Amino acid sequence: MAALFGSRVRRLRTAAGLTQAELGQKTHVVSTRITQIERASGAKPTLELARALDAVLGADSLLVDLWPYVYREAFPDWSRRFMELAERATVVREYAAHVVPGLLQTEEYARAVLRVGLTLSSDAQLDERLAARMGRQVRLTGPDRPELWVVLDEAVLRRPIGGHAVMRAQFERLLDAAEARHVTVQVLPFDQGEHDAMGGSLTILTLAEGEQVAYTEGAHYGQLIEDPAEVSRFEVTYDRLRAEALPPIMSLDMIRSVMEGYNRGDRRDRGDRGDRGSSVPSRSGRRRLAQEQLQQPGGRQLRRGGPRLPPRRPRS
Structure with a gap:
């Protein structure tokens, strides 16, 4: 689910014509954080960041809806x-x-x-x-x-x-x-x-x-x-x-x-x-x-x- 979330962010960012650095600036995080999210590496995004990405990329709540499933993987079956x-x-x-x-x-x-x-x-x-x-x-x-x-x-x-x-x-x-x-x-x-x-x-x-x-x-x-x-x-x-x-x-x-x-x-x-x-x-x-x-x-x-x-x- 983290990989799916990251791929959606990458696809939406590309469609919006933004670089990782530009997206990071608009969502108030460093560009390496965007890289981690898109590659599903490092810490998973917070709910606040998912909302910010959703708003900047015009995802119509797609990223916010995906967010709980990303975190659910951290819990026991x-x-x-x-x-x-x-x-x-x-x-x-x-x-x-x-x-x-x-x-x-x-x-x-x-x-x-x-x-x-x-x-x-x-x-x-x-x-x-x-x-x-x-x-x-x-x-x-x-x-x-x-x-x-x-x-x-x-x-x-x-x-x-x-x-x-x-x-x-x-x-x-x-x-x-x-x-x-x-x-x-x-x-x-x-x-x-x-x-x-x-x-x-x-x-x-x-x-x-x-x-x-x-x-x-x-x-x-x-x-x-x-x-x-x-x-x-x-x-x-x-x-x-x-x-x-x-x-x-x-x-x-x-x-x-x-x-x-x-x-x-x-x-x-x-x-x-x-x-x-x-x-x-x-x-x-x-x-x-x-x-x-x-x-x-x-x-x-x-x-x-x-x-x-x-x-x-x-x-x-």
Whole structure:
């Protein structure tokens, strides 16, 4: 795909009567960068460069459309089909067991996560995967943006990936993203105990045609599930996780609380654990809130301005 991208750039450049140096000047890169792209050598083009080339060469979005396929080659075979479907999904529901989902990661957090992958073969491949991950986030701000519902295991908040500064920026990113009406963030606290999705992350995609697929992933493997009966079982699992998690408004409070722990430099967050009781209701209280949340479209009333606990029923 990189070779195909390069051949299209060369053909369009020649048709436009431009030299490599002239094209580089118009797209604000050195001429050797254009040479690398046309020969499919060196680092692959970034999304910004693909857009610039497309605009200068009048490619009518051809190069931008090819760009995701160029980067997909940098990923393991088992993840490519999932990535293709995710780009077409209208609803994305994720349970994240270990790290913040890629659609909501900051660049520095993503770099720290990708750096430890056993499937990496070089720094260039790390840069390729990082650019691809950041490029996919554009969907969240585009006109065809999906509805995104994320349940984060508490472990995602407690593990300081990349250091405290990186985590603080990542929490700010989560809080900002959750302000959008099409993004919902919940936290599944440790005290909920065992659940059906332990051991890995789970994603359920709803496509424009109404088809649904599930995807489970561990550190170095992934499995796409397309059989409707199996997908339905994973939907039940996800709904249970969503019901057991803190409601959105309380989840954001917990994220802020843990972020304060990083601000204090307490690596083990001992202070936050002592403060949780004042903002996190009991399990029975959470279950009542969860039932209300699932009965309301998108849980928006609970996220903004609603009461944190339902009024007590009078004793009979």
